[in-house]
Amino acid sequence: MNIDLESPASFARGHPHAQYDWLRENAPVYWHDEKDGPGFWVLSRYDDVQATGRNHQAFSSCPTIMMQDPAPGTDMLMGDYQMMLMMDPPKHTAFRTLVRGEFAKEPAGRMGPRIRQLATQIVDAVIDQGACDFVSDIAGEMPSFVIAEMMGLPLDDGRELYKLTEIFHTAPEALAEGEADAALGKMFGYAADVIKAKRANPADDLASKLLAAEVEGRKLDDVEFQLFFMLLVDAGGDTTRNLVASGMLALMEHPDQLAWLKADVEGRMASAREELLRWCSPVIYMRRTAKEDTEISGQAIKAGDKVIMYYGSANRDKDHFDNADRLDLARSPNDHLAFGSGGHVCLGQHIARIEIDAMLREVLTRMENIQCTEAPFWLESNFISGPKTMPVSFTSAA
Ligand code: HEM
Secondary structure (H helix, E strand, O other): OOOOOOOHHHHEOEOOHHHHHHHHHHOOEEEEOOOOOOOEEEEOOHHHHHHHHHOOOOEEOOOOOOOOOOOOOOOOOEOOEOOHHHOOOOHHHHHHHHHHHHHOHHHHHHOHHHHHHHHHHHHHHHHOOOEEEHHHHHHOHHHHHHHHHHHOOOHHHHHHHHHHHHHHOOOHHHOOOOHHHHHHHHHHHHHHHHHHHHHHOOOOOHHHHHHHOEEOOEEOOHHHHHHHHHHHHHHOOHHHHHHHHHHHHHHHHOHHHHHHHHOOHHHHHHHHHHHHHHHHOOEOEEEEEEOOOEEEOOEEEOOOOEEEEEHHHHOOOOOOOOOOOOOOOOOOOOOOOOOOOOOOOOOOHHHHHHHHHHHHHHHHHHEEEEEEOOOOEEOOOOOEOOEEEOEEEEEEOO
16 A cells, blocks of 8 residues: 555545555554655554543644644744644643633533524525535635634634635645745734734734733733734634535535435534534644654654644544444544544634534525535645535525
8 A cells, every 4th residue: 555644645535545544454653754854653543643642741742733844944933932732731731721711612602693693694695696616605704704703803804814824724835936925924914913903902802812811920922922813713714614615525425414414404413513523534634743752552652753643544443433434424422533632622622513513504404406516626735634616506495
């Protein structure tokens, strides 16, 4: 079996499940060579992925959770500054505590009515057209609106910021020279304007709260705020979009499952959504770096080695899920790892669930006969999985 989890081409039609199957079966902790780097360990089994995510003592999120180390001299290296996603305790705990309350289940639940209203507006905008691009016109709208609302920004700005995050997630070879740096500059510039505006006129929003909050006995400085801002805009954007779009595609490809869900959308959405998260796993991987010589399932790992957790593979592990290769919207229990595991487990998971439910409910109850009019064109990324474009036609249920 040719194993290549580095090339974006391997993900051009979704997760490379044949490679994952082979790895779980034959080399669950597999050494993968790297084009311009030292190589990395691939973790493909559920237990190893879950345990490594939980073990911050041995496996660090620093210097990055991406496969490649940031090149010296690039904008991604910010001296002592890091995004929360790339911190370890105790600093990580201090930063996460700043925003944990806003993202907890109860406050997230209070956003439900507004999120449902946004879902209605999004479908209103396309319903009479009979056709649209499901990714940009439907799935991508919601997460950019929600984070803009939370931050206290105009919805249209959310849409623009979201376009920038798409550029960060595209493989460098698929971008024009300097495109990624320009996008990063725009994101930071926008966050700098937010700092000015919210310091002058604080409001009851997440951006103002972050600027007022104290971490380690002091307020965030501008760069810390900019990095936090970028993380929040970025982390909730195309992850949720890709779940809604690839989830809808999975439903179209499994008409029996679609019919089952449509028979009781309200009652069946919760289990259906968890199964779509397992099935689609929008985040392909997160990386850790071994802090010390250690081992994973008997394989020696040296201090400094990169260890990469493949969520899409863990979520199809036959040793953990019955009929792992079957989409079963009624699956229960369903302790998938699409949101990760351990201290960095997805902060936005409660909000993501509300967005997904609202969007799918709206689509499934108002759009009939939905089908692809062209083959979906997949995102060129070995990090985030989902269609980039998915032209569909439909009729209005009304
Ligand atoms: C289907 C949608 C989503 C998926 C699959 C997803 C997946 C993930 C995963 C796998 C991690 C773990 C990172 C690690 O262990 O290193 C993570 C972290 C995170 N997610 Fe999500 N996410 C989604 C939606 C969201 C949303 C909607 C938000 C915000 C509104 C969000 C905000 C975050 C943040 C801030 C972190 C970093 C947490 C930390 O470092 O402590 N995510 N997400």
